[in-house]
Amino acid sequence: MLTAESVIDQILEGCIKNKRREQEMLYRQFYSFAMTIALRYSRDDADAADIMSHAFVKILKSVHSFDPSKGPLHGWIKKIVANEGLDHIKSRNRFSETVELDTVPEPAINNAVIDSMGADELMKIIQKLPPATHAVFVLYAVEGYNHREIAQKLKISEGTSKWHLSEARKSLQSMLKSIIN
Amino acid sequence: MNQLQPYEILIAEKLAALPIPDMADMIWARIEARLDIDLPTDDNGDDNSDGPDSGPFPPGKILTGLGLSALIVALVTFFYQNQSHPGIKTIVPVNTIPPAIIPESPSGNQNHSPPVSVQPTSDPPLRKNNPGASSVPGTFDSSMEVLPIGVIPRLAVDSSLRVSSPLIKSPSVQFPPAAKDTLAKKPRGVQGISDEDYRIAPKKDSS
Numbered sequence A: 001m002l003t004a005e006s007v008i009d010q011i012l013e014g015c016i017k018n019k020r021r022e023q024e025m026l027y028r029q030f031y032s033f034a035m036t037i038a039l040r041y042s043r044d045d046a047d048a049a050d051i052m053s054h055a056f057v058k059i060l061k062s063v064h065s066f067d068p069s070k071g072p073l074h075g076w077i078k079k080i081v082a083n084e085g086l087d088h089i090k091s092r093n094r095f096s097e098t099v100e101l102d103t104v105p106e107p108a109i110n111n112a113v114i115d116s117m118g119a120d121e122l123m124k125i126i127q128k129l130p131p132a133t134h135a136v137f138v139l140y141a142v143e144g145y146n147h148r149e150i151a152q153k154l155k156i157s158e159g160t161s162k163w164h165l166s167e168a169r170k171s172l173q174s175m176l177k178s179i180i181n
Numbered sequence B: 001m002n003q004l005q006p007y008e009i010l011i012a013e014k015l016a017a018l019p020i021p022d023m024a025d026m027i028w029a030r031i032e033a034r035l036d037i038d039l040p041t042d043d044n045g046d047d048n049s050d051g052p053d054s055g056p057f058p059p060g061k062i063l064t065g066l067g068l069s070a071l072i073v074a075l076v077t078f079f080y081q082n083q084s085h086p087g088i089k090t091i092v093p094v095n096t097i098p099p100a101i102i103p104e105s106p107s108g109n110q111n112h113s114p115p116v117s118v119q120p121t122s123d124p125p126l127r128k129n130n131p132g133a134s135s136v137p138g139t140f141d142s143s144m145e146v147l148p149i150g151v152i153p154r155l156a157v158d159s160s161l162r163v164s165s166p167l168i169k170s171p172s173v174q175f176p177p178a179a180k181d182t183l184a185k186k187p188r189g190v191q192g193i194s195d196e197d198y199r200i201a202p203k204k205d206s207s
Helices: A004-016 A020-029 A031-040 A045-061 A073-092 A111-116 A119-127 A131-142 A147-154 A158-180 B006-016 B024-038 B059-084
Strands: B126-128 B145-147
Touching: A004 A020, A020 A031, A020 A045, A020 B024, A031 A045, A031 A073, A031 A119, A031 B006, A045 A073, A045 B024, A073 A131, A073 A147, A111 A158, A111 B006, A119 A131, A119 A158, A119 B006, A131 A147, A131 A158, A131 B006, A147 A158
Parallel strands: none
Antiparallel strands: B126 B145
């Protein structure tokens, strides 16, 4: 009896042999998962499509380097898609050093407002953030990285990362208040 | 300070359930195009893909096969005509050919005959002297049939040989058969020169 794991193993084997059919199967198997990640770093659907196409080309070209002993396949794919999303943001905006903060203010935001909003509506608000601020907010609030890790990823200082997070919170508070009003 | 705010946790949960746009096919087309450049594959005959070019009869191979079949049919028809009716003349537009005298071939011709000259006539555009093939061997009809230029008559072939050429479309015209004995041979050689003229006679040594 074929298990999901054995099916994935067969698909990976075909991808390593550069079989177009298995490559497409791998892509479609992880399309929804990868697109969810790509949308977090994009401004719109077209941006997300760019991130997806670049990310999967990298995935399919380097599938032979995937080591199951180091982690699951979806974790490996998520890492590649997220890095491609960050590269996409960097290509549009330079992460220059700005005002550094030691502490990040915590503006009051009504959770009920957020709870009443749809996911796509919430995503559109986040996509309105400036690119660098958008990236820091997604990495911090959605992906769960700390400021040290964000600084390493974006080649910025921890202070700059904290500043961008502060800006993101203030902008979200302002936009959510305008929605309520 | 590094702790997530409750609304941020809520945002993360909401974004995990984000509706996915239906762009899978469009994105895959871009990926495949890029892979065809960076990682070309030669698995058209190996894999069992369901693409448009897969299967035992892809469109490209069908067209190639049809072309080759037509070429083979044309060659077979040509050779068959030459073998069974060597005197068949090519159909030419008479009005456009000036009179010409065909010279003697360099290898010499022991059976020379009067030269061939093609004379334009005032007849209708195409004059055909083509006994053709027929299903009735042994008979010959010397009647001439005139066809307009551009129309290639379809030969009535012997039932033992069926030839179909999809490339040639013409009205069905029956050519009368020709008997071998009465078939006029093309005259050969140059008029006025006989074999005696070509004999090399040793000259007498005067010294």
